[in-house]
Amino acid sequence: MTERTRKGGGGGGGARRGARGEERRAEIVRCALEVIAERGYRGATLGAVAERVGLTQQGLLHYFPTKEALLVAVLAERDQWDTGSARRDESTAWPLDLLASLVDYNAMRPGIVQTFSALLGESVTDDHPAREFFTRRYERVRADMAATLRGEFGDRLPGGLRPEEAAPLLVAVMDGLQYQWLHDPEAVDMPAAFRSFLALLGQSAPPRD
Missing domain, CATH: 1.10.357 (Tetracycline Repressor; domain 2)
Known part of the structure; x- marks a missing residue:
């Protein structure tokens, strides 16, 4: 077994994780658009967007560190x-x-x-x-x-x-x-x-x- 195999299959897993991350970011942006449309600029808090997308606010900050x-x-x-x-x-x-x-x-x-x-x-x-x-x-x-x-x-x-x-x-x-x-x-x-x-x-x- 090679070192790459022992670590989980090499670059494929990283690529999949990267793709999932981009999909998650796109989903967050779509939800933010929805919240802005409903509540306006001031109502579009990180908490409101996190709730819409099904994340904690801390989880949202992993993708977008600031509003x-x-x-x-x-x-x-x-x-x-x-x-x-x-x-x-x-x-x-x-x-x-x-x-x-x-x-x-x-x-x-x-x-x-x-x-x-x-x-x-x-x-x-x-x-x-x-x-x-x-x-x-x-x-x-x-x-x-x-x-x-x-x-x-x-x-x-x-x-x-x-x-x-x-x-x-x-x-x-x-x-x-x-x-x-x-x-x-x-x-x-x-x-x-x-x-x-x-x-x-x-x-x-x-x-x-």
């Missing part, structure tokens, strides 16, 4: 779901009408939008655990939005801006509307306001005096 780490995983999963369900071909740009549909969808899941906005606001501090996630996300999203605008308008928007110049403005409107909508959903119709902004993007700039 922020779990919520970042939830947001990453949301991004993958949104982009994967919206585009069959990842090499193509988002059409603007698809972005508008995504805003419509976000208006139906305030708990996730609340979680995104709360973590985004907190992440501006240097040592926040979500800072790197949002920094990388914004790099990717700005590039995606520039590709979207180039696909819609070419190398220049009707107002004269290049797609790379307008992309941060498009992202800022999407995220800024979410904050206003969360504070006063009766006063701010997020989907309608976003479509109004898209209409502005398609208008030529007025002549200067």
